[in-house]
């Protein structure tokens with residue numbers, strides 16, 4: 001039986017590439033999303049991958065969704081915590097709401113979903129968890145106190161949970177993408193983007209597929225001895 005993989009935010013951007021790559025690697029893939037029904041419908045029509053709508057920052061919604069997915073598709077053995085948002089502002093303008101939204105969506109979601117799949121993975125003595133961090137969680141970024149804190153938190157979360165999972169067959173790793181050509185990055189002003197690309201030794205933005213290949217590898221049996229690690233995929237922009 002193909003292992004079931006849940007990719008949060010898995011119907012567009014980096015998440016869509018992850019979902020498709022996992023499917024190509026023989027997994028049974030389920031994608032989640034927040035509210036972009038049009039993108040979800042188009043994605044399912046194109047790939048055959050079902051999409052479930054729920055807010056990853058809301059524990060009760062995650063709980064109901066995990067129950068539904070496990071009843072309809074099967075136990076989740078691979079979890080990719082990819083859903084994320086930015087609410088950029090310097091400290092002067094950073095409201096409490098912008099802080100909470102980013103922490104709850106990017107970091108709180110990792111707690112919510114790991115918590116909800118953990119008992120099942122423990123009982124089956126198998127699990128693969130990959131959390132999507134960011135270069136900006138490693139290096140910091142102007143105007144991203146909330147985002148950098150959430151992503152940096154993901155890296156600590158990963159190392160701590162990996163210690164709990166190691167003896168019971170659950171690996172927990174993170175990927176820290178550099179700047180990847182998605183809608184999130186296309187929202188950056190062109191002059192700022194040009195300066196960012198100039199700082200990437202490989203001379204280009206990342207592609208969603210660059211990140212997806214890393215996720216696929218970390219969820220294979222070949223990666224069984226890798227846990228608690230952060231794989232930087234950033235074209236050499238930040239060597240951590």
Ligand code: NDP
Nearest residue numbers: 009013014033034035036055056083084134179180182184
């Ligand atoms: P996109 O903005 O393209 O897609 C974000 C995805 O997350 C969408 O599927 C969205 O659903 C989903 N999502 C957002 N909020 C919620 C929520 N509350 N509940 C459920 N789903 C939610 O992002 P990217 O593909 O660019 O980024 C993917 C991940 O990679 C993020 O964690 C991001 O921080 C990280 N990253 C991205 C980089 C980049 O350069 N793009 C660089 C480093 C890290 P919907 O479509 O319904 O809104």
